[in-house]
Amino acid sequence: MTGSPVTVSVKWKKEIFTDIQIDPDETPQVFKSQLWTLTGVPPERQTIIGFKGGKLKDDAEWSALGLRPNMKLMLLGTPDESRLAPPAELPKVRNDLDVDADDENYQPPVAGPPGLLNLGNTCYMNSTIQCLNAVRPLVKSLTTYTGRPDAMNPAEKLAAGLREVFGRLKATDIASINPIRFLAVLRQVNPQFAERNNRGIFMQQDAEECWGEILSRLSTALKRNGEENQVDNLFAIKMRGEDKCDESEERINRQETVRALKCHISKSVNHLPQGIKEGLEEKIEKQSDALERSATWTRTNRIDTLPPFLVVQFVRFFWKPTEGVKAKILRNVSFPVVLDVFDFCTSELQEKLRAKRDAVRALESSSETTNTGISDDDEIVPAETGNYELCAVLTHQGRAADSGHYVAWVKDSGSKWYKFDDDKVSIQTEEDVKKLSGGGDWHMAYMCLYRAKNTV
Template identity: 25%
Template structure:
């Protein structure tokens, strides 16, 4: 055990090494993660994030910058950075690591993830990214306060509050730089044609799904025009009254890493059920519904898959693309798969099927940022 992280190597690693042969990329590591009773939801997301190279590089840089700064208070970010560092620094290229410290921290910080009941991978991803942002913002605030105190200490006479009265822009962290996009919510009054627009940011897009559909059609539905009438009329500031209106959502600024969450779990007739619908997700995606009306091209590099027939029980695995190889991570087990196998995770064309392995969270990277 190294700093609470158990390192093991077994048959799985040697099988993977044999499968890849001499095709192992220089410096890359493929390690399974130990499941602590019900932590497949975390393991699947962690593997997707580890192979999100821009995110990994920022996290390793954060670890490198902070490991020599004396006693740093342990938090979720330091535990995650340590785990990624442990994996990346391994001498062996394959094996298994137990993310004990990280799991302990997650359970300590958030009661939702305590116990051993089935958890939602998308909920964990949201919690993880937002918690990292919160920690980075607090650290930035501490630095700013320290710098402000230093400046105030050398300024003679009253400062008239100028230093503290400067309006600060919201901090843009490396989480934002990787995952954040901007949506524009447009509402057009059908009486006076006035358009009201409101921007909002997102770290992932949650899409409603339909049977035998595709990501492209789901995105079109997400950005489709909706008419507001009857009880849903819109209050127009110009008309100063409730009016019929048309509302639509447009993607103003696409993110570097586009995370798409398929809404497979819904309440139906007072029951929480899983939608096993077949939704095709392409390896290459063109995002056409942007405000600039220019296509943004993305490549699929990870998929979190839910295995099971319902939302309250089941299992999570992840599919990851690394250096033109696709691998399947199932907790401790790692195996190479053929690219053609991806389509088996689209979902079921029939309501009842033996196939319960369905794509749930998709990770796409912008080809523009990938080529920089």
């Protein structure tokens, strides 16, 4: 069902809420979020009566519910005092104690770019969005994307939803926005993100899985839209590898494309480059045709092409079957502000990078000014030296992937860092960011986002 918003009224206890608009292009979850805002009754506690067929279900189609203007509905349910309902936008409250309180143009101070309201265990999504918003060429590409939010294709619908969120994050006069529309689309596209616990509350999810889902859908949507695959243009890492059997002479050459490097964390890993090296050189078990049995192989990977934006994931979580949870490795692993991946590249790529690195060194040793390659955030900077500059960190605080709290730490176009703790935004220093290396229960890096930096 598509069309203009329909106005209804809802009675809850002794209150009647009039002029509530239902958008037929959105899911019932969005309508339930509106009621949560008004009443404090979270969606899982809501029983809405008045539609054809009985109670309103999350997956119901408006066309089958007899939705019409001026309908009178009834809401049953009790508020959850421990969970604050998300307002449509953060209200601009005047403080009577401020010296500017009598100024009708007074606006509350804003620490930086807008935050995102937590709609109940959605920090994994909020932190992912804030980090991806730092990839300005991706934001620019979505600005010109023509897909519709009511598209039948799930990837196109999610891309249109993210375009709307990115657009609203450009605001400079509000403290936070409500991402309920994008959340509804994300849960519709991938029901994993709509999982509830045994109390009916939406569960915490893994931010890395959310990151991967968003990029995968964006890749499909942009290609369907007739554009080149901007996602792979920005993030794709082409790898060349070899599997060598330790017990025979078998060798198998491999090629694959990934969108992130893995930082493995063992007892010998103290720094990010060490973890990346372990991730590129590992022992695996696989079938040997020569031995006609399973054998140990040495798998070696090298980077064959570098992307403008490099994502590194810390492999901090592992499955504990006895407890049925993803447990966390708390080890302190430092990460550099400038990451050099030259040593992880194929010899052919190293030759290409070496020529540029030598040229840059020659310029830097002279009086000429070198171009860092990061002056225009909206433009794609090719990775020509193998050096990258840190521009965002997604952290996790807690002991398990499906619990705890995710936060985004993002650098602006200058040298200022912002901490996006859902709707709470604060200014940080580079030294604050360096402390996110782990070793305890404080926020620790889970994903690092680097941007090509063509200096050495």
